[in-house]
Amino acid sequence: xxAAVLRSSRILFLAPLLFVFLPESSLAQENPYIxxxxxxxEEPGNLEIEYFSTFGTQRSSNDFHAFWMEFxxxxxxxxxxxxxxxxxxxxxxxxxxxxxxxxxxxRVLKRxxxxxxxxxxxxxxxxxxxxxxxxxxxxxxxxxxxxxNAALREEHHHELEFKLLLSGTxxxxxxxxNTLAAKNLxxxxxxxxxxxxxxxxxxxxxxxxxxxxxxxxFIAGAEMYGGLGDRHSFGLADTAHYVASxxxxxxxxxxxxxxxxxxxxxxxxxxxxxxWGVSREIIGFGSMAKNLLGGHR
Amino acid sequence: xxxxxxxxxxxxxxxxxxxxxxxxxxxxxxYRQDALVYxxxxxxxxxxxxxxxxxxxxxDAVAAGRNLFEQHCTECHGDLAGGGRKGPSLLVxxxxxxxxxxxxxxxxxxxxxxxxxxxxKLPEPQRWQLVSYxxxxxxxxxxxxxxxxxxxxxxxxxxxxxxxx
Numbered sequence: 001x002x003a004a005v006l007r008s009s010r011i012l013f014l015a016p017l018l019f020v021f022l023p024e025s026s027l028a029q030e031n032p033y034i035x036x037x038x039x040x041x042e043e044p045g046n047l048e049i050e051y052f053s054t055f056g057t058q059r060s061s062n063d064f065h066a067f068w069m070e071f072x073x074x075x076x077x078x079x080x081x082x083x084x085x086x087x088x089x090x091x092x093x094x095x096x097x098x099x100x101x102x103x104x105x106x107r108v109l110k111r112x113x114x115x116x117x118x119x120x121x122x123x124x125x126x127x128x129x130x131x132x133x134x135x136x137x138x139x140x141x142x143x144x145x146x147x148x149n150a151a152l153r154e155e156h157h158h159e160l161e162f163k164l165l166l167s168g169t170x171x172x173x174x175x176x177x178n179t180l181a182a183k184n185l186x187x188x189x190x191x192x193x194x195x196x197x198x199x200x201x202x203x204x205x206x207x208x209x210x211x212x213x214x215x216x217x218f219i220a221g222a223e224m225y226g227g228l229g230d231r232h233s234f235g236l237a238d239t240a241h242y243v244a245s246x247x248x249x250x251x252x253x254x255x256x257x258x259x260x261x262x263x264x265x266x267x268x269x270x271x272x273x274x275x276w277g278v279s280r281e282i283i284g285f286g287s288m289a290k291n292l293l294g295g296h297r
Numbered sequence: 298x299x300x301x302x303x304x305x306x307x308x309x310x311x312x313x314x315x316x317x318x319x320x321x322x323x324x325x326x327x328y329r330q331d332a333l334v335y336x337x338x339x340x341x342x343x344x345x346x347x348x349x350x351x352x353x354x355x356x357d358a359v360a361a362g363r364n365l366f367e368q369h370c371t372e373c374h375g376d377l378a379g380g381g382r383k384g385p386s387l388l389v390x391x392x393x394x395x396x397x398x399x400x401x402x403x404x405x406x407x408x409x410x411x412x413x414x415x416x417x418k419l420p421e422p423q424r425w426q427l428v429s430y431x432x433x434x435x436x437x438x439x440x441x442x443x444x445x446x447x448x449x450x451x452x453x454x455x456x457x458x459x460x461x462x
Contacts, residue, residue, distance in 0.1 A: 029368075029369070029418055029419060031418070038418075040414075040415070040418045041414065043372070043414050044383070044412050044414065045383065046372075074414075076412065077407060077408075077409045077410075077411075077412050077413060077414045077415075078409050078410070107409060110406075110409055110410060111406040111407075111409075111415075112405050112406045112407070112415050112417050169417050169418065171421070172420040172421070174418075201420055204420035204421065204422045204423065205361065205420075205422040205423065205426065206361040206362075206364060206365050206422075206423045206426055207361060207364075208357045208360035208361045208364070209360075209364075210364055216420075216423070252368075283372045284372065287382070
């Protein structure tokens with residue numbers, strides 16, 4: 001087994017242990033999407049800590065395991081802010097830290113409507129070795145990830161990304177559509193992409209008893225995402241697209257587990273993307289941080 | 298190495314901005330804030346008010362609603378719904394005398410500009426289960442917003458829920 005695989009395995013298994021030492025948390029009702037966003041924001045004052053893994057196959061090079069830590073904070077009921085740390089291990093190559101992202105989502109409308117818009121703004125500072133495939137945009141394709149990490153790390157992306165999230169929930173079903181526009185702050189054209197998703201809890205009524213395996217704790221669905229070219233060549237030509245099944249298990253013991261099996265839909269796409277994630281919510285984190293900085297109780 | 302430093306600086310900036318965003322209101326403004334939230338009840342449209350609780354009279358709905366309340370609501374409204382640091386008491390006449398449809402409407406739409414998130418991510422039956430539980434609580438004497446548990450009115454279902462944190 002190579003050193004990269006060993007390091008990757010350590011990160012894979014040790015990162016979730018961090019969550020064990022977290023203070024009081026509450027049962028979340030998390031959606032199962034890993035790429036698409038719905039219109040629900042983090043509850044104000046709460047911090048959600050998430051860890052995600054992606055195993056991806058790679059033609060003409062080695063498979064990889066990409067991972068990220070995500071810190072999601074509800075600043076207000078209409079504003080959620082997030083911070084990501086990204087990394088990846090390419091089998092037979094190396095393990096690298098690939099950058100960070102700062103993300104903000106703003107709810108636009110005061111009340112719930114048939115379609116609810118949320119504005120998403122993100123700044124990315126990542127290297128070309130970033131293999132999360134968290135957003136597929138422009139003409140991104142599998143061939144872009146085939147080089148060795150040493151070469152990929154030479155490439156830097158300082159990117160601003162905007163999304164319009166349109167989402168609604170009806171009869172237990174959530175439907176969401178995300179339109180993406182990204183601009184590398186160097187002299188690159190605007191690139192575009194999309195993500196769509198649908199999901200539903202397996203049961204709509206809650207049971208009168210607390211239970212781990214009750215059907216209402218499981219939310220299942222599907223998502224699809226891909227690139228739409230850039231300003232000079234908008235469209236589906238030479239773009240990558242994926243479809244994935246997704247499921248979330250919201251445990252009464254305060255954990256949420258997510259699983260996703262994604263498949264590339266054309267020759268530009270990775271054949272297989274297996275993802276899993278674990279998250280935990282810390283209630284009242286904002287108050288704790290304020291007290292730490294000398295605020296009054 | 299520079300990337301690590303940048304990442305650390307960004308996370309420090311984020312922590313400070315999060316702490317500043319979480320400005321805690323002193324009690325006087327808390328009462329004003331609560332009054333503004335109660336006022337939202339009167340904004341429910343007639344069609345929403347007229348909705349009947351399809352789970353009315355179902356004892357399982359109250360028990361399930363209690364579980365949901367513990368999971369999603371106690372953080373703001375307190376363990377016994379008597380009010381918390383962020384959310385108002387639900388044991389007041391404004392809430393207890395409101396039509397079930399009005400409470401359902403508030404749960405669905407939240408009071409976003411005043412800090413209450415939308416809860417439409419809970420399926421409709423679960424929101425009705427929450428309504429059943431909240432309506433089962435009855436009116437209690439007012440207590441200081443950060444005080445001890447409220448005194449429930451006789452016959453109301455404000456006994457401490459089992460297994461709560």
